[in-house]
Amino acid sequence: MIGIVVFPGSNCDADTYHAVRDVLGRAAAYVWHQETSLDGLDAVVLPGGFAYGDYLRAGAIAATSPVMRAVRAYAAAGRPVLGICNGFQVLVETRLLPGALLPNVSGEFRCRHVYIRVERTDTPFTCALREGDVLRIPIAHGEGRYYADPAMLASLRRDRQVAFRYCDADGHLTEAANPNGAVDNIAGVAAVSGTVLGLMPHPERASEEIVGSADGLRIFESLAQWLEGRRASAGAAVRPAQDGAAASAGAEVR
């Protein structure tokens, strides 16, 4: 079951639910912002929108909500958390991810398809991708300019926390390909562990060819693959003990 958090002002929750349930084919559930437990969820997605009207700063009030206290604990336990657009803003305001998201350098709301390059693949949201893959996914934000000061940027690079960078169609990192003035063309970052990831582009809006691109689905497919892998390895961890018990039982008989 994949949980999709709904804040007052979320507006991509239904799109995300559709992408997870109808396109990916996984069970999905809405999680209201007053919820204090995330028990039973295999992953949590914070969708796009304007949570709490984006009062004060984008994501700032949402970061104080009851569900985010639960998300903090959930993330601390190593469970997967994905923040999309406003969800990414909530994750940085909650300090589950480093950095900040500032108003676009153009001063304009930007709504168009962009290209992003995959920079890290050992996360639950990128494990079905290859480093250097280029995805075509739409953005729709006024405050998406990723910011980290020089010291933080150095640590992000050292710890491989940059998950996606804005690029051109061929994967080159150019200034023209950067839609908001993000430092180092950063479109998405991950926690050091990789299990918490946020990105400004909207993969749920690029999950079917009929809407112009299905590249975003690969991010959800990564999550499905990662969850399957976890289930398989949990099964494998149990099996040797059983085999061992069977073997020793067999030895006794002999």
Add this chain to the structure above:
Amino acid sequence: MGGPAGGAKTAMTRTVRVTVALKPGVLDAQGQAIHKGLGALGYTGVRAVRAGRYFELEVEDGPDLDARVRAMCEGLLANTLIEDFRFEVAG
């Protein structure tokens, strides 16, 4: 500043004025747009504009007032990665 005589418990509140603005090194797109707007209206001689936010808090007084306000600024009113804050206690 004397409290009410006889030790009656009256919660005195103070008005705290908080100003938050982007740190000097952080590009202020809003300030730049306002700067251009001033120019478009014919106001010359403006070298730069920095935009920010202003809050007035009515806060219960106490010896730890400054520390409490500072914590509120750092915890919510400002994002100290990108913003500076200052406050003054009035009246």
